[in-house]
Amino acid sequence: MNTHPMKLVTVVCEAHAKEAVLRTIREVGAHGYTLFPVEGDGSQGLRTADIPEFTNLQIEVILKPEAAALLLERLGQEHFPRYAMVAFESDVRVLRPGKF
């Protein structure tokens, strides 16, 4: 089977940012996402994942390169100044390019 290049954008953010980030993800045209609670440490201090309101979330989205660029740009402009957050992009290959 042929694999097709796609982008994986990973966001680690405070729980309060969840709705805002998912909205942006939908708006740039992604067709799905994966999400789970994580602990973490960063410039805005330790997050120990013991109460749901103060936890961290890791959100993973596979999308087309243009959509990924747009997502990163909007995250950087709209969300980075407001929320504890890290985001990065990497290259992946998928089987069904139409799905993303």
Next chain:
Amino acid sequence: MNTHPMKLVTVVCEAHAKEAVLRTIREVGAHGYTLFPVEGDGSQGLRTADIPEFTNLQIEVILKPEAAALLLERLGQEHFPRYAMVAFESDVRVLRPGKF
């Protein structure tokens, strides 16, 4: 220390697919895997990870490039038609190539 190229295959699938996917992973010759429950949204609807039988799982396997290609091919042929599932491949570098 030298690092060696290897493939990371990530599968996100419904919990009912767990045994089938792990079996395929073993059959293509992987020596291990990592697995955790995740929430997600996709073409087959929201999975909110609140009951173990209806949750999503993320499964990560590091393996040799040929094994990764085989794994993806078999996932695409045997499991994609039957289960809610996403799979993708990416490039990683490891220290002990013999381990994978």
Next chain:
Amino acid sequence: MNTHPMKLVTVVCEAHAKEAVLRTIREVGAHGYTLFPVEGDGSQGLRTADIPEFTNLQIEVILKPEAAALLLERLGQEHFPRYAMVAFESDVRVLRPGKF
């Protein structure tokens, strides 16, 4: 917005290794990390994540290439012989290079 290349080092290890690995991560100069419990199978047997002391952890760190190389080297020398552990490096792109 411009993205900048950075390394993502992922470590999967037994819970007892947590403090030691986090210490090494700090020592090579990383400014943060993300961590969550996972199940897994590997050469040292199944870890089923049912009691916190015997579980596996996945630790993810974004850092500069030199720091990543140093981290992998120290993991390989100091921790691989002692703990059940897997570590790998991959390429990612971030927005704020100064943060890492």
Next chain:
Amino acid sequence: MDIFDAIRANLLSPAVLFFVLGVIAAVSRSDLKFPEPLYAGLTIYLLVAIGFKGGVAVAEAGIGRVLVPAVTAMALGALIPLWTYPVLRFGGRLSAVDSAAIAAHYGSVSAVTFIAATNYLKSVDQPFESYATAFLAVMESPAILVGVVLGKLATRAAGDDSGASLRTAVHEAVFGRSIFLLVGSLIVGALCGEPGMKKVEPFFVTPFQGVLALFLLEMGIVAGRRLGELRKVGPFLLAFGIVVPVLNGALGVELGKLAGLSLGGATLLGVLSASASYIAAPAAIRMSLPDANPTLSLTASLAVTFPFNITVGIPLCLAIARRVYS
């Protein structure tokens, strides 16, 4: 107490009202959600508690008295798919494999529905055989096996791995965690008897009704989330999900009487027949009939039949039993 009073009494119990609250939470898209480990913990508690209590009752009654109704229950479970399959296949014009899958779900049972029924009987002071938990334990698997065989026969063309599929289904149906917990706790209860019960009663019996109420809040959320899929299943399955449980309930009550059960025990056998599986059957069927569409069977059993039974079906079974026994 006529049937409408019975239903009203049930609807105003904490357990059912919390279930309704859960459905409202899901439908109104509140972010209320039980974390998975809480769901798992409550399930373990409920199965162990009901199993243990049932085991103590089996020990007291003696295996002899339990045997005939238990075999009846098993037969009933195996029988239900046989009559519902043609209804689905020809009445509902569903594919063979979907018909088999749905028939398996309706022949198998829902432990939570059973537990809610014992709760209801207690609240209306209707005595019943406590060892009825044994029927719950033996009724989960037979229908699944019959359903898988039906599905395999119907799709014989691709049938080369039939043996393996059946083995998978048997394994899932017999060694799955819920059946393991239930049967294991039954045996533990039977071995301990009353002296053991005294020790654990304050944990496994006294707070049981309250825990069930809390759990039904979560089950309301889980069921409510599926309501959105109702339009995918169509009017036939909707009607099926309500009418068939009533018929199976009546059948279960009648057979319970034949097997020598008391009014309360026959009601419980009726509820078991009326209930549809949404945990064990989906897992087993997913593995052995992977070409069946899980949305159909799961939505019917979880979003139609389960809420119907929790609110109306249970008191209805009691009303039927009252008529049959009077």
Next chain:
Amino acid sequence: MDIFDAIRANLLSPAVLFFVLGVIAAVSRSDLKFPEPLYAGLTIYLLVAIGFKGGVAVAEAGIGRVLVPAVTAMALGALIPLWTYPVLRFGGRLSAVDSAAIAAHYGSVSAVTFIAATNYLKSVDQPFESYATAFLAVMESPAILVGVVLGKLATRAAGDDSGASLRTAVHEAVFGRSIFLLVGSLIVGALCGEPGMKKVEPFFVTPFQGVLALFLLEMGIVAGRRLGELRKVGPFLLAFGIVVPVLNGALGVELGKLAGLSLGGATLLGVLSASASYIAAPAAIRMSLPDANPTLSLTASLAVTFPFNITVGIPLCLAIARRVYS
């Protein structure tokens, strides 16, 4: 019993001592930690239990008797941000948006503080209106809305999406999971009344105090972790976090008396006024006033006011009420 005896009695209760133990765990960097689902499970239990009990009490008292004090409570919640905002803005020289955010936190309420207060009243045999839970339910949102409006007015320049922000805040404040659980359980309790209570009492009432003690251990850890941020909030907010609750407590007691509550009920209204929100308000404010600095409001309410109330504020409110009613 004078005020110092009252405080000492409170400090030696299991609930408060476990809270202190939790703070010590956090401060001494012990690796003690409750897993998130355990925290969530305990929260659900406490809210459902207190809501259900309150609902049963509302049904018994009749909605008529609850109405006046409930409206008083709502008014009180809306009022507090109006007087605390200028204090913060001009006394504390905080930015407009931070002042609005903090004012919202202090007008809103902390359910755990309320629950600890009912516990304390019970332990000193001070009767109170059980339906006071209804005040808790209605006091969570008004202050958040007032605070958001204040913040939006103050930052009108960027105010084009004010409407959306307000809607988000309303939605969060009214449909957030804790308010949903509390109001839902109140209604369930009111519908069930005493007969329903009998069924679930061994789970929702009997072990309640013990569960609260265990939960406060976790809350001590959560609050203790924030102590490190105290130096970021400065002396003004520190003093604010202790003085304002006392003033609000006295205000609540007075209004409670005016509204016709008993001594115990007025104490609870005082405690609600004195308490500051650290769950609902942060979530709603984060979404509607995202430019406010969350460290300020959260540290003040969680690391200063919450521990103060749990240890000293609650018995102080009772002492104030005793003076007012004597």
Next chain:
Amino acid sequence: MDIFDAIRANLLSPAVLFFVLGVIAAVSRSDLKFPEPLYAGLTIYLLVAIGFKGGVAVAEAGIGRVLVPAVTAMALGALIPLWTYPVLRFGGRLSAVDSAAIAAHYGSVSAVTFIAATNYLKSVDQPFESYATAFLAVMESPAILVGVVLGKLATRAAGDDSGASLRTAVHEAVFGRSIFLLVGSLIVGALCGEPGMKKVEPFFVTPFQGVLALFLLEMGIVAGRRLGELRKVGPFLLAFGIVVPVLNGALGVELGKLAGLSLGGATLLGVLSASASYIAAPAAIRMSLPDANPTLSLTASLAVTFPFNITVGIPLCLAIARRVYS
């Protein structure tokens, strides 16, 4: 009641039968599994409950009466590694560092075994000093420290970071979460005394035995999973894991008598000596003697000694105590 009756009585208790059920689940590869947060929650509950109760008992008995037996318990813990180390090193031909690690595990204690023992004593109506929990609290660490020193002395070559390792072990042994919870709850209990106990009794005492039974189901699964490693430890360690606990049990009973404990209290000191740590010791040893093979020590303590004690060791200690005191 002779020794075989005692063992049979123990084997037929719900707690032990659920433990066996858990082992069966693990061995038969059922997918039954407690989610990690449930395990953590049950552990927290059990430690807090036993600690609090013990603290209340300490307050009642007075620190004076607890002191001598507590110091005896500490000494006993420090002593056990000293006599087991040479047995392992020379009898078992194990490496120095493995011998030290295993000796540390057997000198330290298992809280669950202790809790099961108090449960057993209660069920056979054997009175005991409730403040014995204090012995559990003080016996966890000494053996770990002695074991680490032994291991360091034996591997002095690489010994440049000995100080750091010892500090790590001390920190882990003294500030680890289980010891923190236990000691903290003891102190809370001692400060509250009987009045505090009354408030939390329905949560921390009444359902305790049932919770323990459920927890032992999970511990059976955890221990059962390790059975596969038995072939890795060899016949010597297998025998060691059964014989040494019996000897240590007898030693504990004798010293308990010398220290002035009652028959029940001496039995508990015996059980503590007989038990081997599988949580605190592995964590501390992993950090301070990282070259020891964890499979050896953990399999012996978790898959051999723990099941042995839960089923046979506990009644055996009581039988020994009966003989010694008659």
